[in-house]
Amino acid sequence: MTTFARVTSTAELDAILALDDVCFHHPWTRADYERELQDPARCFLYVLKVHGVVVGYCSFWRIFDEIHLNNFALHPSHRRQGLGRSLLAHVLAEAEAIGAPNATLEVRASNTAALALYHAGGFVRAGLRRAYYTHPVEDALILWRGRPGPS
Numbered sequence: 625m626t627t628f629a630r631v632t633s634t635a636e637l638d639a640i641l642a643l644d645d646v647c648f649h650h651p652w653t654r655a656d657y658e659r660e661l662q663d664p665a666r667c668f669l670y671v672l673k674v675h676g677v678v679v680g681y682c683s684f685w686r687i688f689d690e691i692h693l694n695n696f697a698l699h700p701s702h703r704r705q706g707l708g709r710s711l712l713a714h715v716l717a718e719a720e721a722i723g724a725p726n727a728t729l730e731v732r733a734s735n736t737a738a739l740a741l742y743h744a745g746g747f748v749r750a751g752l753r754r755a756y757y758t759h760p761v762e763d764a765l766i767l768w769r770g771r772p773g774p775s
């Protein structure tokens with residue numbers, strides 16, 4: 625059974641940090657997440673659980689009528705099962721429900737899996753930040769969903 629939940633306490637942080645370790649080279653620290661949780665009007669963190677176990681998560685900031693997606697990951701053993709698509713649809717619906725129908729994010733130019741997921745979710749390319757990422761250095765594509773261009 626798949627469920628989604630907004631994280632409002634530190635209870636799920638161990639699971640999220642463990643996911644980060646296998647998904648990202650330079651993940652956020654526990655202190656980063658703790659700071660986010662202290663600002664619930666702006667910072668949103670969601671987990672996706674399968675049979676009660678956290679296998680995916682997403683974090684975003686709400687900025688007026690937009691959200692900025694910061695982190696999005698599924699555990700490698702749960703990829704290509706439509707869970708990323710479901711999590712993305714869930715957080716976009718939650719964002720709309722709080723008055724933020726527009727969304728933006730940065731993604732590595734070589735991240736074909738994420739790009740395909742975001743394009744399927746209605747995001748389009750809106751810009752490029754050169755050498756935005758390190759380890760390895762790489763450009764970021766800026767994607768938008770919603771009304772054209774930054775609001």
Ligand SMILES: CC(C)(COP(=O)(O)OP(=O)(O)OC[C@H]1O[C@@H](n2cnc3c(N)ncnc32)[C@H](O)[C@@H]1OP(=O)(O)O)[C@@H](O)C(=O)NCCC(=O)NCCS
Nearest residue numbers: 647696697698703704705706707708709731737738740741
């Ligand atoms: C990107 C990521 C979240 C996708 O999650 P997922 O659960 O595997 O995605 P889904 O199974 O819901 O796939 C949805 C669509 O995304 C695309 N997609 C997902 N993985 C893909 C891959 N490896 N190659 C190409 N397309 C892929 C496909 O279009 C897919 O639809 P389809 O299965 O009908 O073809 C996952 O690969 C991940 O966690 N990657 C590491 C972290 C990361 O890069 N996060 C994004 C940072 S911006």
